Amino acid sequence: MLLSFELLMSPLISFPLLLLLLIPFKWLLSSAVKAPKNLPPSPPKLPIIGNLHQLGSIPHLSLRTLAEKYGPVMMLHLGSVQMLVVTSAKAAQEILKTHDLVFSNRPKLEIPDQLNYGSKDIGFAPYGEYWRQIKSISIIHLLSKKQVQSFRQVRERETARLIDLIGQSGGSVVNVTNMLVKLTNNVICEVALGRTYNDGFKFKDMLVKFQTLLGAVSVGTYIPWLSWVDSLRGLNRQTKKLAKELNDFYDAIIEEHVVKRKMGGAGDNQEPDLVDILLDVQKDSATTGFTFGRDTIKAIISDVFSGGTDTTSSSIEWALSELIKNPPAMKRLQQELTDVAKGRSMITEDDIDNMPYLKAVLKETLRLHTPLPLLVPHESMDDVSVFGYDLKKGTQVMVNCWAIARDPSIWEDADMFKPERFLNSCVDFKGFHYELLPFGSGRRGCPGIQFAVSINELVLANLVYKYEFALPNGVRGEELDMAELVGLVVRKKDPLMLVPTARF
Template identity: 65%
Template structure:
């Protein structure tokens, strides 16, 4: 359908055919991003991967980030970090000795720790403040700015406090990222004095910035914008998927039992499920696919924008039209899915449908040129963490609550989260 948000024409796509036409048939034409005032302020003038306009700058930044952080080879190289942090979380759960555990807090801490180590080289101490900043950052990305669509009403954003909140979060994140970069510059100076170092993403970006042989130059703002992308995308969607998967498993005890049977059989008494085991975890993968279908992290993908006039499914779409793809509606379309509002991982056991961007029935990470490049990174964490939690522990609700009583109401930002944290009482299975 076509709607007008102020002076901006917006096409909303809610079908498989429409999504395929935008993200595959006319992918290049719809590969641009619209200029949105709030994301621009938070990403240093859209110098990141997610919101940068289509062009050579975006291609270079994406290529460098994928090669050095998000490629399959690089994701595999971070295996020891993922397994170490997962073991640490499992041990923390065990030390609670049957008391109430805030599993949401533990999972977001784990994902943050993993991303800190692979991107920044170490875990940063003031986690609580950084978490609050990330939450505020994500919430602002999901807020509709009146000024982006009706420029002469931009003062409304100021009146409702949106401008002030955005400037505050941008300033605090900028100070944090500046501190990280300065720390890495000082570390590099020490390396020149004969010490050894192990390169993380910031080191690599700084090396590229110093390289005089390349035509493409990284400004400091580009480095900070890429870091913000890695953290906001890597932490939020990963944490959300694991939290929703565990919530649905608790609400569906028979599904939990089937998954526990699978992981227990594959583990063969070993203390931990490893990443080598994942190839045989068919029901685990089905649970995660069904979670991403029923609880799509970004219900509406980041808007696309047409770079030229185009005929889309018989309709003439002018250059500059925004396109919003309602992937949540597609994922719950009764013409595509049997009992679409029910949690049924079995639907994927004999199905080739995956979430990698080639099957337009399931697009939690988008598809085409502007699809999320971090799918491998996210999937590796999701599978390992979920498998080990359900392998090691039974999870009950506090105060002998019944599974169907678990609150699954949502809070909406750019990523959809559970409104209330996942509180459980874990008991060891062995």
């Protein structure tokens, strides 16, 4: 269950007298700090909590509403933290391109820090030599174009298993959501760990908790002297419990690889997986001068799973949901797939480049259902001027890429699913077009774009090529519930339950 902001603030409501006694002191203290000369516009703030109460239970929606009043570049005061919120493509470009280096740091966030071994992962590590080293290792050994292509057989094998599993349903209702999660988890397990795991759904539950906690608001992060509130809510207990569960899982995986290597290597002529590669890097670290401990290995594994499983499976789920709600788009895509496949039993990765409408469907899905609606916060490493406003060193920046992707000044019929908009457009999602930023941009952009997109394209193409899908109990496709479950990643609230029928 997600932690809503109302739940977050409930302990504060229980101690009104304490807060009233502390407000004058804290308010006077904060007002004594000298501010820059020209700050961005900001909503009125409350003592102590500032604008925290205005985040609401769905922050990307609340922040868009505030931006409509205060502008695409506005300053929020989240407790003691100054947070610049960006809600336009031009402003995002200034942050992520013009001043990319200045904003390449990450703020220290309590929950990610606990779950990622002191922020030793790629996503949350502070900018510096350590981050550059681990990002380089991950790209070269897992996420380069050559490496992604080398995993083709894994993707195609798992996609074929999914298609066969759906076919065995005999026309009964299937939980497509669970099937997609299992597929993406299996692909990543084989690539990163060398094999799949029978307890995959237990691990999936841990990953769901992981994403939920990363999306939770920690009072202590923004108001350090109220960090006890997180303990009162049980947030610290949940985080520590999950961190231990994940740590035990990763330790078991690493030990399994260490034992296997002592016995003579991967076996069965298998190529080294990510853990093998990281163990080799660790072994060589003594000669390179780069400290590479076991916690770093576990943090990188965590990044690969958390960044690859939930975001990838949810994107395929959203795409299929939108096609079911929009039958003309479904028919057009099926026609393209049928024309390219020419009667073959499966779509292969060689076919994908000849499928512009498939690519348009996925772009439109990523626009409407941005996996991370709010990019992970950036932090300025120096004083800087942005859009004529003066920002102090340490100012955090949050880019509302969900709101930018639905900006009516950029997108015609911004809230409608219209893949055709991308057929004659050069706009892509690789971080060079700031009106579409599902994977971020610049130095801190997601390095796993090609890895994720390769799975998305292949799986969606084969699902739509092989089957017609209907909703259970005669519900029409247009009536499909698209309610969201908000965390770090926005997922479909209810699992996608469908009745498949073979097309041929």
